[in-house]
Amino acid sequence: MQIPAIFFDGEHARDNQVTLRLEANDLVFSGPDVSETRWSVAGLHPIDPPTAGQPFRITHDGKVGARLVIRDQAFIDELVRRNKDLKGGYSWKHVRDVAVWTVGGLAALGVIGYVVMSLLPQQVAYVLPEEWRNRVGNQVVRSLVDNKQACTSAAGQAAISKMLSVLANGNPDMPPVSVAIYDLKLVNAFAAPGGKIVFTSGILKEAAGPDEIAGVLAHEIGHVAYRHPEAQMVRLAGLQVLISVFTGTGGGDLTTNLAALAALLRYSRDAERQADAYARKTMVAASVDPTGLRRFFEKLLKIEGSKPAADQAAAKPSTLDRIGNVFSTHPGTEDRIKQIEPLPAGMTPVQILTPEEWKALQNICGT
Numbered sequence: 001m002q003i004p005a006i007f008f009d010g011e012h013a014r015d016n017q018v019t020l021r022l023e024a025n026d027l028v029f030s031g032p033d034v035s036e037t038r039w040s041v042a043g044l045h046p047i048d049p050p051t052a053g054q055p056f057r058i059t060h061d062g063k064v065g066a067r068l069v070i071r072d073q074a075f076i077d078e079l080v081r082r083n084k085d086l087k088g089g090y091s092w093k094h095v096r097d098v099a100v101w102t103v104g105g106l107a108a109l110g111v112i113g114y115v116v117m118s119l120l121p122q123q124v125a126y127v128l129p130e131e132w133r134n135r136v137g138n139q140v141v142r143s144l145v146d147n148k149q150a151c152t153s154a155a156g157q158a159a160i161s162k163m164l165s166v167l168a169n170g171n172p173d174m175p176p177v178s179v180a181i182y183d184l185k186l187v188n189a190f191a192a193p194g195g196k197i198v199f200t201s202g203i204l205k206e207a208a209g210p211d212e213i214a215g216v217l218a219h220e221i222g223h224v225a226y227r228h229p230e231a232q233m234v235r236l237a238g239l240q241v242l243i244s245v246f247t248g249t250g251g252g253d254l255t256t257n258l259a260a261l262a263a264l265l266r267y268s269r270d271a272e273r274q275a276d277a278y279a280r281k282t283m284v285a286a287s288v289d290p291t292g293l294r295r296f297f298e299k300l301l302k303i304e305g306s307k308p309a310a311d312q313a314a315a316k317p318s319t320l321d322r323i324g325n326v327f328s329t330h331p332g333t334e335d336r337i338k339q340i341e342p343l344p345a346g347m348t349p350v351q352i353l354t355p356e357e358w359k360a361l362q363n364i365c366g367t
């Protein structure tokens, strides 16, 4: 039996007239523009189930996209008699092909995801879900402070809340943050994903007054506003971040590995400049004198020069000790100091904390 049919090769939109015949276990066809082709009957499957009076469309293993359109009912019946799978409309082979295509699609999504994650970490940082930011932020903080409990004296917490509300004055778009203080000698402060800002008790002891700490806090809020911690996470972990977003799992290696944590906390000079500019704008709007921050940086620079490895010499250095102080995690200090200017002429700096409140903040860890 030899019948006319139409063949699409799956690559060109053009239809081709072919002649079709059954030969042993093969379907054989050829036409003016189609060289002789053999499709095994066992490898055929239907695109739709055969319907009486409708042209029957079939394809073949490994020829995804290529198809034959057959109108001859007797021929269709004979094909279905020889290959029962053709009756169903779906066969396991079809399912397998769909699976292959789906996996291929997922792989393509993975490639797109990879490109997005590697070229646009800053943009990705802005669309990460809150739930992820909080979950991973908590993990990062826990790892950095070796699961220590935050210091929670009521007076100390009231003081940090007051400092935040002073900074929020004139800054209605300040992002929500939470500030936790940990009993660590090291002089440092950092921001983790989810607006989680950490101060060590060491940095509170080192500061001469609340204006110095308010400046550091404003700088860290700048990192939060620009989502620098999240962007750094995307930059370092790439697709792992997406996987953890969708699977609800943690940051994995990134939040438990010392080198990765150190890299996570170390921003580019551009990011530091952005956070500094944010801090300046915020402080001026809130009438907080930015020279406190400058004084503090200058002092830290001197300390850094005189006893660089003091903290690392501790008997049992904490994770944060091993990562380093505020200079290791906020590079480019000297040129940054020069950028910090006092309040514009005529502005009176606000009192951030009373002397008692400042004392309470410095002693929040009870020592």
Ligand SMILES: [Zn+2]
Pocket: 219, 223, 267, 272, 275, 329, 330
């Ligand atoms: Zn910084």
